[in-house]
Amino acid sequence: MHELSVTESIAAICLKHALQNNARRVLKVNIKLGELTGIVDHYVSFYWDLVAKDTVAQGAELNFIKIPVMAYCSRCKEEFKVEEYDLTCPKCGEADTELVSGREFLVESIEIE
Amino acid sequence: MEIDVLEGIFDANEKIARENEALFLKNRVFTVNLMASPGAGKTSLIANTLELLRDRLRIGVIEGDIASSVDAEKLKVYDIPVVQINTGGACHLDANMIRQALDHMDLGALDLLIIENVGNLVCPAEFKLGEALRAMILSVAEGHDKPLKYPLMFSDSQVLVVNKTDLLGLGDFDMEELRRVVLRMNPDIVILELSCRTGDGLPGWADWLYDKTKAF
Numbered sequence: 001m002h003e004l005s006v007t008e009s010i011a012a013i014c015l016k017h018a019l020q021n022n023a024r025r026v027l028k029v030n031i032k033l034g035e036l037t038g039i040v041d042h043y044v045s046f047y048w049d050l051v052a053k054d055t056v057a058q059g060a061e062l063n064f065i066k067i068p069v070m071a072y073c074s075r076c077k078e079e080f081k082v083e084e085y086d087l088t089c090p091k092c093g094e095a096d097t098e099l100v101s102g103r104e105f106l107v108e109s110i111e112i113e
Numbered sequence: 114m115e116i117d118v119l120e121g122i123f124d125a126n127e128k129i130a131r132e133n134e135a136l137f138l139k140n141r142v143f144t145v146n147l148m149a150s151p152g153a154g155k156t157s158l159i160a161n162t163l164e165l166l167r168d169r170l171r172i173g174v175i176e177g178d179i180a181s182s183v184d185a186e187k188l189k190v191y192d193i194p195v196v197q198i199n200t201g202g203a204c205h206l207d208a209n210m211i212r213q214a215l216d217h218m219d220l221g222a223l224d225l226l227i228i229e230n231v232g233n234l235v236c237p238a239e240f241k242l243g244e245a246l247r248a249m250i251l252s253v254a255e256g257h258d259k260p261l262k263y264p265l266m267f268s269d270s271q272v273l274v275v276n277k278t279d280l281l282g283l284g285d286f287d288m289e290e291l292r293r294v295v296l297r298m299n300p301d302i303v304i305l306e307l308s309c310r311t312g313d314g315l316p317g318w319a320d321w322l323y324d325k326t327k328a329f
Binding site: 002005006009010012013014017021031036037038039084085086087088095096105106107108109110111112113 | 114115116117118119120121122123125203204205235236238239260261264265267268296297298299300
C-alpha cells in the first residue's frame with residue numbers, strides 16, 4: 001500500500017549513485033526483494049514510470065530478484081525453506097529456528113552508461 | 114557499467130528510527146508501537162490502559178491517523194500529554210513523523226509512551242519508529258485466519274493482544290488455531306486475551322505492560 005513512497009526511495013538511491021558515477025542514463029536497477037516483505041513488485045513498477053520521469057533513470061528497467069524465506073534449524077544444523085510462514089523445522093519439528101532470509105529489500109546494483 | 118549499491122530501501126527511515134530509539138533510551142521512556150486494523154480496539158485499549166496505569170506510571174500518547182483528531186479528543190479526559198499526527202493519506206507512521214511529534218512531547222516527564230499507529234495490518238509493520246515494544250491487536254470479530262494473510266505483522270510483534278473475547282462463541286473464531294499458527298510463525302510472541310468491553314483480561318495486560326516498563 002505504500003509502494004509510492006518506496007518507489008521514491010528507490011529513485012533517490014538510484015539518482016544519488018548515478019550522480020556520483022557521472023551516469024548519463026540508468027539502464028537497469030537490480031533490487032533484492034525478500035518474500036516476507038509486504039512489497040508488491042508490480043505496484044513498484046507501476047509507480048516507477050511516474051517517479052523516474054524526467055530523470056536520468058527514466059526508462060530504466062526494474063529487475064526484482066526475489067529472495068525466498070529461509071530459516072536455520074540449530075538441531076538439524078541446516079537451512080530449510082519456510083512454507084506458509086511456518087518457522088517450525090519440517091524435519092525435526094524444532095520451533096526455535098532462526099530466520100536467515102526473506103526480509104531483504106535493497107537496491108543491490110544499478111547498470112549505467 | 115554495473116555499480117554496486119547495496120543500499121536498503123528503508124535505510125533512511127531506519128536511521129531516524131535509531132535516533133528516536135536513542136532519545137527514548139536517554140530519557141528512559143518505554144515506547145510501544147501499537148498496530149492493528151481499523152476497529153480492532155487500539156484507542157479502547159489505550160483508554161483502558163490509562164485507566165489502569167495512570168496512577169502508577171507517567172504516560173504519553175501519540176495518535177496516528179490518516180485524518181481527524183477524533184482519537185486524541187477521546188483521550189482528553191485523562192489529562193495526559195497527547196500528540197495527534199495526521200499522516201495526510203499515508204497508510205502508516207514513519208520514524209520522521211515520530212521525530213516531529215516528539216518536539217511537542219516532554220520525554221523527561223514520561224515513563225511510558227504509547228504510539229497508536231494508523232489502522233492497517235500491512236504497512237505499519239515495515240516502518241520502525243524507534244519503539245522498544247511492537248504490540249498488535251487482533252479482535253475476535255476479524256477472524257482467526259489473519260496471521261497467514263498478514264504475516265509480517267504477526268512475525269514481527271512481541272505481543273499479540275486478542276481483543277473482544279466477549280464475542281467468542283458468536284462466530285467461528287478458533288483461539289487454539291490462532292495460537293497454534295501464530296506461535297509457529299513467531300515462537301517468542303506473548304499472546305494475551307482480553308475484552309475492552311467487559312474488562313476481562315485487562316488487569317493482566319496492564320500488569321504485564323507495567324512490568325515491561327519498569328524493567329526498561
